[in-house]
Amino acid sequence: MKYHIWSLGCQMNMSDAERIATTLESINYTPASTEKEADLIVVVSCSVRQSAIDRIHGKIRNWNLRKTKEPLVTVLTGCVLDEDRLAFKKVFDLVFDIENLAQLPAMLADKTAEAEKEIENYFKIIPRYTSAFQAFVPIMTGCNNFCSYCAVPYVRGREYSRPHTEIIAEVRTLLKNGYKEITLLGQNVNSYGNDNPKEITFPELVQLVNDESDDFWLRYITSHPKDMSDELIKKFIQASKLTDYLHLPLQSGSNEILKKMNRHYIYEHYKKLIEKVRAEKPDIAISTDIIVGFPGETNEQFMHTVRAFEEIKYDMAYISQYSPRSGTAAAKLEDDVPKPEKKHREKVLTDILAKTALKHNKKYLDKEVTILADRYQKGVLFGRSGSFKLVAVKTEPRDLIGKFVKVKITDANAWALTGEMA
Template identity: 40%
Template sequence: MSKRVTTQVSAGEIAQQYKYIEILRDYNQKRVSDAGKPVKYNIETFGCQMNENDSERLSGMLSEMGYSESAKRAESDLIIFNTCCVRENAEQKVYGHLGALKKLKENNPELVIAICGCMMQQPEVVEHIKKVYRHVDIVFGTHNLYKFPELLNTAVESRQTVIDVWDSTGSIAENMPITRKDNLKAWVTVMYGCNNFCSYCIVPYVRGRERSRSMEDIKNEVVRLAMEGCKEITLLGQNVNSYGKDLEGGYTFAGLLRELNTVDGIERIRFMTSHPKDLSDELIYAMRDCEKVCEHLHLPVQAGSTRILDEMNRRYTKEQYLELVEKIKTHIPGIALSTDIIVGFPGETEEDFSETLDIVAKARFDMAYTFLYSKRTGTPAAKNPDQVSEEVKKERFDRLLALQNSISREINDELLGKEAEVLVEGLSKSSKTTYTGRTRENKIVNFKGSPELTGKLVKIKIDTIQTWSLLGKLI
């Protein structure tokens, strides 16, 4: 079987989208002139950082079309929901918000409502929206985001519902506009999709197979970010360790890190998410050797029981995971580890759960994102008849949280009196004099500062440990 090679959307197709952007810009300029007020858009993003980055791309297109961003739905001329389907509660939130938009549409028939993202890759969801939420104007998925200008233009011209969801794509669209939410830190997507098919996860079905961007395009984006004053980048992918496997030329994620480490102006490099089965020695050495790559690794374990890991199709054992953690800590002393853990996977026994508590105690994660198992239609785990009750799941969840919180506190307590390098992000949301930033290990630090420190690397002496953050003084 020959290797599947990722291709790029043609320059002609991208140029076509810019023509639609121009048409809509002219249309909006007339609207502004006639109404004497700006046309506004509102985007609500559900889910992961990949969705956040996709929303930045939608914002970039809309800005080029002459829209201004608004935080208020009621004053917007265009509302977009960028959806997530990893957990059921995210889907239910979207439906609730969609229902609330019906009144806005009745009061303003010119309002355009669009819904996109992972939920739309599920045919039953699209059918439900068509039947129940007829006030929605545009429905599109994860694979044709770059075609949004064309879809919007069609909806505006026809005043008909536009539905355009692709089953899959092997192409990547480059050179579309983007508006960053943050001038200091930026998401940079390096690959899309996933080939792992963990038995609980819907992502491969809605995001498609793995597709890597070219190293040249990624580096060019990072160089532009550096020139615009960005100091920190976070490289995104469903499994960044698989980067380059679909490209000709033997590219690897470790090689990408080493290349981006040479970009002047970028101070810090982070990445997520890493699959333990693919975390190579080469990557560990690159993290160790590249001075801009931060000492923080998000390494989802999902469960501590080898039996459950096998049921999850994770393709590593508890012992292999702990050996990997030991290797990482040996080569990168002081590294902070975070993880994801699912509680109550189908068939999980009390003995299985005790293995999860054991791996948490041994790995000593700085932070764990813990979730109750959520059944996702279309995944193998959803068909497992041995579902764990909500009561048992919640009781186990509380025990896991208590253990992890105590470990997190113990690790943070060791920082008392120590000095830390902090990238200053700006004012804390809760104060007009307290500034906030993160250490290389991704710890939040608050301190008294001044505006000119924003964007700078400063030394802070930690003098107070709090549950989720640290307090300190400028040195």
């Protein structure tokens, strides 16, 4: 029997997919090379955008047509809002909560069986890592923040910190097997441990992981500005494997909009954090997430985000136009910024970003940087630097994938660097 996993959305879902694969292989399923070849299809759903939900509905219609001609089992998990769940239960053979993954074999045997909640066992499943040199290690799940536009606290529940002994054990095994990049993963990693007074803090966890080996890079995503402590900022110096890169979502530069988003900080606090980080590591690359056109966002409020972009001078930003997710607090507000205006605001920010990113990238010209090579395509080797810059190197095919490679940068644009073997 063959399986196919279709994972939508963020790295959390991709990490879930790795654990789903191991679970299915434990009951003798093998990976299908294509979706068509699969006897079992598992969808790891994302609730962040309605478009993802619409795509799943489109796919399941085709799969259910296929089921009239040949046997096929369809399963849905991941981030599923209650109201979507009801509709999905009618069209999928099985819908289950990812935290109950350890019970998937039993649920496949009896699709009417009710699963017991058991997040502890979810983390004990050894994933089938998709890469042989980069790994995402989940350290927690859920979120307590209830940002008004976000469905995560509803679909993933409250924060649960995985025991640090388990995290260290997973990291140790990865490093022993030659992994070169470890990313600690969670919806809000810097609140790690807050749900359990006996657990260590996130900065302590970073240090412990850092001290496991000498030859690897350490990253983490995603952080919340309200939980970014001085102790954690100091780790950029104290933890030598931590790369020169910080992704810190701002979402909006307007304090009024931040309040409506329920983000629990003001822009001035965020700006101070960036100043502190840059005081420790002047060359650190900084990226962010932004939502434009949040309900009621006036032009004046948007101009505060413009000011933030001009002041902070990001290396990268993931800018999205607001779209409501039903079930969230923001979905009750009128989505009143017209689509063309959202598009315009996105473009204004992208134009500023293109200038600041280019300026940052030009600093690397004629310098030597180390990349972790991750693929070779049409005579070009690609990889990311510690500061998460995409680097392309023209070279003969060599056994370099999964290795640290020194590159001399010869050209730079806003979105990537080009170089030659150093």
